[in-house]
Amino acid sequence: xxxxxxxxxxxxxxxxxxxxxxxxxxxxxxxxxxxxxxxxxxxxxxxxxxxxxxxxxxxxxxxxxxxxxxxxxxxxxxxxxxxxxxxxxxxxxxxxxxxxxxxxxxxxxxxxxx
Amino acid sequence: xxxxxxxxxxxxxxxxxxxxxxxxxxxxxxxxxxxxxxxxxxxxxxxxxxxxxxxxxxxxxxxxxxxxxxxxxxxxxxxxxxxxxxxxxxxxxxxxxxxxxxxxxxxxxxxxxx
Numbered sequence: 382x383x384x385x386x387x388x389x390x391x392x393x394x395x396x397x398x399x400x401x402x403x404x405x406x407x408x409x410x411x412x413x414x415x416x417x418x419x420x421x422x423x424x425x426x427x428x429x430x431x432x433x434x435x436x437x438x439x440x441x442x443x444x445x446x447x448x449x450x451x452x453x454x455x456x457x458x459x460x461x462x463x464x465x466x467x468x469x470x471x472x473x474x475x476x477x478x479x480x481x482x483x484x485x486x487x488x489x490x491x492x493x494x495x
Numbered sequence: 496x497x498x499x500x501x502x503x504x505x506x507x508x509x510x511x512x513x514x515x516x517x518x519x520x521x522x523x524x525x526x527x528x529x530x531x532x533x534x535x536x537x538x539x540x541x542x543x544x545x546x547x548x549x550x551x552x553x554x555x556x557x558x559x560x561x562x563x564x565x566x567x568x569x570x571x572x573x574x575x576x577x578x579x580x581x582x583x584x585x586x587x588x589x590x591x592x593x594x595x596x597x598x599x600x601x602x603x604x605x606x607x608x609x
């Protein structure tokens with residue numbers, strides 16, 4: 382069965398520092414991968430997606446992620462974070478059956494400190 | 496602007512009561528989804544629908560029911576059989592039930608027990 386593991390439940394970081402949020406997945410078929418951001422009491426907003434092609438994917442708000450097939454990872458990075466990046470981040474993989482279902486990781490809370 | 500509207504934003508349920516959460520989208524999307532979010536558990540799929548008048552159970556459908564009579568609407572009923580309904584409920588939609596389509600989310604409904 383497919384699964385997604387976000388290795389850190391919380392990541393504290395100072396403003397303007399770089400950050401990496403880790404995501405590993407397991408799948409028996411080719412994958413489509415997504416990162417979403419959730420601000421308090423709001424829904425999820427798509428940050429970026431990997432469907433095919435270049436393994437380095439750029440998203441909104443200066444975030445990027447790199448797909449690594451051999452390590453089954455899709456880590457999210459930002460070179461310099463802002464206070465406004467404080468939120469919860471979810472990694473997700475498409476289900477093997479073509480239904481549009483997503484399998485989500487448990488989320489990582491990014492806490493940006495001044 | 497197109498989007499997904501969930502209402503109400505906050506909802507309270509009494510013992511033995513059924514409550515219905517509304518989800519409406521004007522994105523002309525075929526597929527719609529309901530998720531439940533609990534702290535530290537990510538998002539879990541309750542029900543999904545790929546087309547009008549058809550829907551399938553997700554991973555935690557017990558105690559919930561849905562209908563899909565119109566393309567734009569996918570209401571979720573939390574029945575009295577759901578013994579632990581306190582959670583944040585998110586509705587999402589996508590262009591089609593395909594693996595490579597990202598989902599768009601509403602802003603959620605927070606359900607609590609009185």
